[in-house]
Amino acid sequence: MEKILIVGCKNTMDDVCIGCSRCMVAFNRREGAFERYGEDAELLGLLNCGGCPGASIVPRLIQVKLWNMPLGEMPTKVHIAPCIADHCPHADDLVTKIQVKSGCEVVMGCHAYVPEKIYV
Numbered sequence: 001m002e003k004i005l006i007v008g009c010k011n012t013m014d015d016v017c018i019g020c021s022r023c024m025v026a027f028n029r030r031e032g033a034f035e036r037y038g039e040d041a042e043l044l045g046l047l048n049c050g051g052c053p054g055a056s057i058v059p060r061l062i063q064v065k066l067w068n069m070p071l072g073e074m075p076t077k078v079h080i081a082p083c084i085a086d087h088c089p090h091a092d093d094l095v096t097k098i099q100v101k102s103g104c105e106v107v108m109g110c111h112a113y114v115p116e117k118i119y120v
């Protein structure tokens with residue numbers, strides 16, 4: 001079963017996509033980059049990058065493993081949210097660190113919604 005960890009931009013998560021519902025709705029509907037998953041896939045967590053310039057992403061990924069390993073709930077895929085992929089000036093460095101430390105496949109992208117689709 002796929003266990004999905006989303007990594008997003010700390011600056012954006014609470015102040016732009018309020019509540020991060022766009023990524024979670026996309027996962028629940030299996031839209032955007034989540035189209036590939038079957039019904040049994042689960043959203044394991046939503047992790048912020050730790051703040052600019054992303055230096056703490058490595059210990060944060062290790063913390064995710066430490067919290068989840070005893071539960072038997074380890075991520076099988078990490079998704080890089082569009083707030084990082086499309087807007088972060090440190091994205092290349094952040095994604096490289098995540099690829100090295102996550103221990104699973106890293107997928108670029110999550111939701112593909114634009115505001116008109118959400119609010120109109």
Ligand code: SF4
Binds near residue numbers: 008020021082083
């Ligand atoms: S793109 Fe996703 S992770 Fe990033 S702030 Fe928006 S909902 Fe949250």
Ligand code: SF4
Binds near residue numbers: 049052083090
């Ligand atoms: S490092 Fe990038 S993703 Fe993290 S808070 Fe700064 S701009 Fe956002």
